[in-house]
Each structure stands twice: as C-alpha cells, then as structure tokens.
Amino acid sequence: MIPNQVNPENDLEILLTEYRELCQDWRQRDKYLLDKLGVAGILFALIGIAVGAIPPAHSVIRIGLLLVGAFFSLLLCLSVTKDILYQDGTQKVLSRLALKLGIPQLTLGLFNQTEIATIFSSDENLEFLRKIKIRAGQSTVSFLPKWARNWAQAQRTLIWILFFYILSFLVFIAAAIILLVG
Secondary structure: OOOOOOOHHHHHHHHHHHHHHHHHHHHHHHHHHHHHHHHHHHHHHHHHHHHHHOOHHHHHHHHHHHHHHHHHHHHHHHHHHHHHHHHHHHHHHHHHHHHHHOHHHHHHOOOOHHHHHHHOOOOOOOOOOOOOOOOHHHOOOOOOOHHHHHHHHHOOHHHHHHHHHHHHHHHHHHHHHHHHHO
C-alpha cells in the first residue's frame, strides 16, 4: 500500500483503538484520584495524631510534621489540577472520536443489539465513556429534594477534591505558623 493512500478500514480500526484507550485512561484516572483521596485521608490523620501526641517541648518535630503534610497537600493540589486538565482534554478528544465513529447514532439504538452487531463484530466490545448522565429524578437519589439533586448533579467532584487538598494545605501551613509563633 502507498503510505499516503487512505485505507478506511485501517483508519476505523485506529480510531476504535484510540477510543478504547482513551476510555481506559479515563477509568484509570478516576480510580487513581479516588485512591489518592483515601491515602491522603489516612496520612493526614496520622500526621494529626502524631502532632497531637508529640509533647509541646518538641515543637520542631511538630512543625516539621506539619510542613511535611503541607508539602504533600501541595503535591496533591498539583496532581489533581493536572488530572482535571487531562480529563477535560480526554473528554474533548473522546467526544470528537465518538462523532467520527458515529457513536451518538449508535447510542440511540443501544438496546437494539442487531444494529450494533451489523456495525461491529459480535466478539468486539465497544466501550462507552463512563460519564453518562441520567435525569436525577429517575436515579436512586430520587429521595433527595429536587433542589439537592440538581445541585449535586451540577457539581464536579474533582474540583471538590482539589478544594479539599487546598484547604488541607492551608490548615497545615496555619498550624505550623501557629506553633512557630506560639
């Protein structure tokens, strides 16, 4: 084949592979973010317990622990900010690839398996993005008042996680300054 010649079947396979990889990246990034949150909670609790257990006479150690916590919080702030940027970029690329692959048209007949089978081979699993919105009134959180469901649905969880890390950074710095001055 001539290198500049277009091969539609090969191009489709490349796009499908890229789409699957981006979906997998999205899933791994979500899992990674939640794993970091758990580790941060445990580490922050351990630092808090250690600072509280160390006698006031050893304030240098206490300040050092608080600065370590502040540094870790700062690293997490940077990490989550980059994760948000990567996820936003991935979402844009996934949307464009989905349009190119005709996935929005496929999802209209998602429960019509014969339509999917005619386009893709039966042994092939096309992965769809996990960020699928459902009307809040039709979900399992329908017990919440409508205003609370709408507010929760509009929130970006990663931004709240980033705010948590920023707040923890500020708390560690403030505690270190209070110990240093006091």
